[in-house]
Amino acid sequence: MKSIALGLLAALTLATPLLAGKFNKVINLGVAMPSFEKLEGIDGKKYSLSDFKKDVVVVAITCNHCSVATAYEDRMIEFAKKYADKVDFVAVNVTIGDEDGMPQMKERAGEKQFPYPYLADKSQKLGKALGAIATPEFFVLNKERKIVYMGVFDNNQKLAKVTKRYLEDAVGSVLIGDSPEIAETRPFGCTIEYKQ
Amino acid sequence: MDVDQSAHLAPKEETELMRKLLATLLGIAIIGIASTGHAEEESKVTLQVVKMQALLKQIQAQKGKVVVIDFWGDFCIPCKKEFPNLVRMHHEYAKDGLVCMSVAVDAAEDSANSLKFLQEKKATFGNFLIDEEPEIWQEKWNISAVPAVLVYGRDGTLAKRFVGDDPKKPFTYKDVEAFIKPLLAK
Numbered sequence: 001m002k003s004i005a006l007g008l009l010a011a012l013t014l015a016t017p018l019l020a021g022k023f024n025k026v027i028n029l030g031v032a033m034p035s036f037e038k039l040e041g042i043d044g045k046k047y048s049l050s051d052f053k054k055d056v057v058v059v060a061i062t063c064n065h066c067s068v069a070t071a072y073e074d075r076m077i078e079f080a081k082k083y084a085d086k087v088d089f090v091a092v093n094v095t096i097g098d099e100d101g102m103p104q105m106k107e108r109a110g111e112k113q114f115p116y117p118y119l120a121d122k123s124q125k126l127g128k129a130l131g132a133i134a135t136p137e138f139f140v141l142n143k144e145r146k147i148v149y150m151g152v153f154d155n156n157q158k159l160a161k162v163t164k165r166y167l168e169d170a171v172g173s174v175l176i177g178d179s180p181e182i183a184e185t186r187p188f189g190c191t192i193e194y195k196q
Numbered sequence: 197m198d199v200d201q202s203a204h205l206a207p208k209e210e211t212e213l214m215r216k217l218l219a220t221l222l223g224i225a226i227i228g229i230a231s232t233g234h235a236e237e238e239s240k241v242t243l244q245v246v247k248m249q250a251l252l253k254q255i256q257a258q259k260g261k262v263v264v265i266d267f268w269g270d271f272c273i274p275c276k277k278e279f280p281n282l283v284r285m286h287h288e289y290a291k292d293g294l295v296c297m298s299v300a301v302d303a304a305e306d307s308a309n310s311l312k313f314l315q316e317k318k319a320t321f322g323n324f325l326i327d328e329e330p331e332i333w334q335e336k337w338n339i340s341a342v343p344a345v346l347v348y349g350r351d352g353t354l355a356k357r358f359v360g361d362d363p364k365k366p367f368t369y370k371d372v373e374a375f376i377k378p379l380l381a382k
Binding site for chain 2: 023025026065066067068097127128131132133134155156157158161185186187188189190191192193194196
């Protein structure tokens with residue numbers, strides 16, 4: 001009996017890394033991206049994960065109200081344009097608040113001319129399933145739609161101080177069929193307030 | 197002879213006018229004192245921009261006390277919601293040996309905004325802004341996002357981390373307060 005219990009404990013210990021990453025407490029690298037269905041976009045269309053067909057997908061968990069998230073908008077726009085022919089870039093707002101309603105999202109996207117879909121995860125299910133804790137937080141999916149990178153865009157919210165471009169490096173690796181050298185980084189930004 | 201009646205008031209009207217004048221002057225004086233007090237309290241609030249080593253020295257210097265360190269950011273709404281609890285705990289438990297500190301994780305060039313918030317909240321304790329890449333302090337204390345609260349015991353060692361790493365397990369200052377009470381009693 002004791003040996004069975006020990007065996008179970010060992011199996012659970014081994015299984016744990018599958019459920020959580022180094023920093024992410026909910027999901028790990030290499031697991032399938034949690035599917036999302038019919039999230040409303042600022043263009044009035046409903047988007048599902050299956051609508052994105054390119055070899056690589058980048059999901060940006062972001063929002064309107066956070067100054068760190070907005071500090072990254074220009075970088076996100078530039079990135080989405082640069083890799084438009086190879087990468088589907090999609091931004092998802094998982095926060096709920098006065099500044100993060102659909103009208104405010106439309107206004108922000110219009111001002112900045114987002115070249116990517118900006119979706120609302122009103123139920124916060126996607127954010128929770130991804131274990132996203134801060135905005136902005138990025139998830140890179142490979143062709144099989146497994147998570148191959150998660151974490152920050154780069155290492156400084158001030159563009160002039162950036163020395164490490166984690167997201168771009170990861171996407172570059174995936175596009176040539178390699179695994180990212182750094183596949184998980186700590187999120188940094190505004191803590192997402194989830195309804196419990 | 198013409199007499200300008202308007203220049204003279206009946207004794208009753210004169211008394212009423214004097215009463216109103218005194219009340220107005222008293223009101224102005226009270227507002228003046230209150231705003232001076234407010235300004236004085238705000239001027240006591242300072243923010244030091246520091247590197248990691250300097251911050252660690254500040255923490256070590258508090259050995260013998262229970263230390264609560266609030267990591268926050270001017271960009272962080274949940275941090276700002278909870279921050280008044282740190283100020284309250286400072287007033288309530290400083291006599292029992294609690295030292296409250298705040299560490300802003302904003303960019304150093306944005307420190308004026310951080311200080312403004314601290315002044316609004318009358319955070320009259322040690323306030324620091326850590327001028328390092330996030331990875332440095334995140335790695336040191338295993339913190340991902342703010343708000344995060346660290347508690348150091350009287351022996352100078354880290355006793356507890358309150359962090360928001362898991363969306364399913366958020367914390368509030370109620371948890372922090374419940375944790376520090378027994379430490380202060382020791």
